[in-house]
Amino acid sequence: MRKIKFDINQQLKEMTEHRTDDLSIACYKTTISEHVQGYIPLHWHDELQFVAVVQGKVLFHINEQQVAVSQGNGLFINSGIMHMAENFSMEEQGMYLCLNVAPQSLVSAELYMKYVHPYVTATNLPFLMIEKSSSWGEQVLGNITAVRQEIEEQAPYYELNVAAAVLEIWKGLIKNGYFLEHNETEMIRSRRIKQMLMWIHQNYTEPLRLEDIAKVGQLSRAETCRNFKLILRTTPMQYVLDYRIRKSTELLRFSQHSVTEIAYEVGFNSTSYFIEQFRKMMKRTPLQYRREEQKGRQDEEKEIRS
Template sequence: MLKVEFRIDQNGRELTEHRTVTLPVACYETTIVRNVHGHIPLHWHDELQFVLVVQGEALFYVNDQKIVVPQGDGLFINSGCMHMAEERGEKNNCIYLCLNVSPQFVVPSELYLKYVHPYISATNLPYLHIKREVPCGAQVLNAIRHVKKDLAEQAPFYEMNVASSLLTIWKHLITSGYALEYDPSKIIRSRRIKDMVEWIHLHSAEPIKLEDIARAGQLSRSETCRYFKQMLKTTPMQYVIDYRIQKSVELLQLQERSITEIAYEVGFNSTSYFINQFRKIMQITPLKFRREMELRNKEGY
């Protein structure tokens, strides 16, 4: 099984370009365990995301919320929301369709300010669970399948079919009776956690203290810990370790770097500590991980 690398920039923004040659939309199949980390790492993007779980069960984290999405159900993740995904349970081989679309493309430009901007600006709409047993939910999930099919086949006028499906999806979402709220404190909190995450990503190879992270978010140390615990379900310093391991996974695919070189390059000051933390998080040693990745890449699976 070919492992896939999930790339994010220093601000936590996903680097995948979610578009075709002609349309600012992409729909692809994601198998969670195929990611080199064994899960989809924490990230965010400007695009709206619609998920349809086609096999197994997924556990999504969106901002400070945890959502279990069973097979056949879906999930809407709003623009700019930090999120990650992992399998629910062991070895269920969860697969989902992921539809990402620019907010400016879901409706004609003349309708954007009225029918899209209020929803991506709302602070109480980070996600919506799309349930298959609800009629409007079933129509949204079916429209996701149509977009996937149209983008793959690209039959004549497929662009119009995609645009029509996106209108259907968005209309069902905004007519669900959801009361929008705009809480300035939530906007500030979201910005602060992104600022702290960005600072960690920029300085991950350097010695990092809790005070440094707190300063980046303009918070006290205790408030910083509370932010990370509530929104990212971890501690600030554990997030630093997790991110360093994430960076090491990328470097381990470069055969010319030794394990010790990689350990120090990503910010660990001890090779043995790096190996212990890598084994704890990845359930495998760095050397064995490198060998397995090399074998998989050679065999092409």
């Protein structure tokens, strides 16, 4: 059997792209012994991670802590947290489902600062055990399995089912009453980020500069970039670019406007640059995306009629 190489960069960030074609979500079955090193090496990633151990017992190392997770139980690992995993013993092989979710994809941009950011940035929430003996834990573990099955089968509307299951997982976590610790500096930073994001959402169709965004947050350009990197794991201008692309997908699906018209409507001043950036983010051209979406809707309508 060919061994799996775990791809990380010099900063120990995992380089795997955790997404399906349409969702910033991925769910893998990981067998520890199949990796080149015989374990999952120390790494981190921007995505939130939900683990469900389906075989054996797995030992996770998280921020210098060791957490043993037995079959039937699981673990939540927060965004940006260093971790590794290995078999708890040589006698049994550990296997687990690993659900990775981009924090920004959990809820709309308008709700991110209220329902996601406080948990992603909490200083006392690097990980959380998910035990099947609790009602929340049982629900989370069941939803991880359901997401894996939905992604594998890709039946009609599977994306909606996956998004709903992931949102239910997150809703359960934040309703669990977990006490979060934050310092005052971080709270001020959150308010400023919220102001800047709201301004971007209101003005993304216009030419935007880093100086404009920084002014809204009453910060220097360097401090604005640092805060975006810390909180959103991206740069201000990359966030603007990604937001424009996301808005363009709505127009491609639901309007008859040409690609050039859509490019200008969402703030690009070059059709070729829009197509280039769209392909980089969506792994297809705008026209290919539109055709696939139209075909998908037609297939769904045929299925409904039949």
